Amino acid sequence: GNSVTQMEGPVTLSEEAFLTINCTYTATGYPSLFWYVQYPGEGLQLLLKATKADDKGSNKGFEATYRKETTSFHLEKGSVQVSDSAVYFCALNAGGTSYGKLTFGQGTILTVHP
Amino acid sequence: KAGVTQTPRYLIKTRGQQVTLSCSPISGHRSVSWYQQTPGQGLQFLFEYFSETQRNKGNFPGRFSGRQFSNSRSEMNVSTLELGDSALYLCASSLSLSTNYGYTFGSGTRLTVV
Numbered sequence: 549g550n551s552v553t554q555m556e557g558p559v560t561l562s563e564e565a566f567l568t569i570n571c572t573y574t575a576t577g578y579p580s581l582f583w584y585v586q587y588p589g590e591g592l593q594l595l596l597k598a599t600k601a602d603d604k605g606s607n608k609g610f611e612a613t614y615r616k617e618t619t620s621f622h623l624e625k626g627s628v629q630v631s632d633s634a635v636y637f638c639a640l641n642a643g644g645t646s647y648g649k650l651t652f653g654q655g656t657i658l659t660v661h662p
Numbered sequence: 663k664a665g666v667t668q669t670p671r672y673l674i675k676t677r678g679q680q681v682t683l684s685c686s687p688i689s690g691h692r693s694v695s696w697y698q699q700t701p702g703q704g705l706q707f708l709f710e711y712f713s714e715t716q717r718n719k720g721n722f723p724g725r726f727s728g729r730q731f732s733n734s735r736s737e738m739n740v741s742t743l744e745l746g747d748s749a750l751y752l753c754a755s756s757l758s759l760s761t762n763y764g765y766t767f768g769s770g771t772r773l774t775v776v
Binding site for chain 2: 582584589591592595597645646647648649651652653654656
């Protein structure tokens with residue numbers, strides 16, 4: 549079946565540090581890939597997406613590139629801020645009979661200190 | 663424009679009772695999905711509706727059911743509540759079945775079963 553694996557957390561960084569959160573996936577076909585962010589007490593917000601191999605999704609300084617050869621979609625940001633502290637989820641939508649179903653990773657807690 | 667609206671935000675129920683949660687998608691969105699979020703199991707897919715038809719269902723017992731109305735609003739029902747049903751229930755909507763579209767999530771309904 550389809551699955552998403554995220555790097556073990558939590559991740560603690562100082563402000564302005566470089567961020568990488570690893571994400572790898574297993575899926576049949578050509579899934580679309582997403583990163584969602586969840587702030588305390590809230591639902592999930594779409595951060596960025598990529599729908600085909602070599603696509604780069606970007607938003608608010610965050611980037612991720614769809615690497616089919618390594619089945620990865622790692623999230624990066626060059627300089628994190630305290631306000632980036634949240635839980636980050638990598639997800640895929642495999643399409644086909646899985647329309648409407650997102651498969652999520654376990655989430656990575658990010659804490660950024662001033 | 664208005665986002666995905668879930669009601670109520672918080673709910674406390676007793677074991678054995680039943681509960682109905684409501685989700686109003688973004689205007690024009692016809693696909694509605696439901697997810698259960700718990701600390702132990704993470705985000706798990708419950709079911710997805712498109713144009714009033716359930717197109718996908720996750721691995722949950724029959725106590726979990728849902729429906730979608732002609733205006734795309736959706737409800738999910740859990741009968742004979744168990745303590746393990748305590749979770750954040752998230753609804754998401756999307757414009758179509760295409761995997762290219764992201765899903766917009768509501769803030770969720772926090773269900774506590776006592």
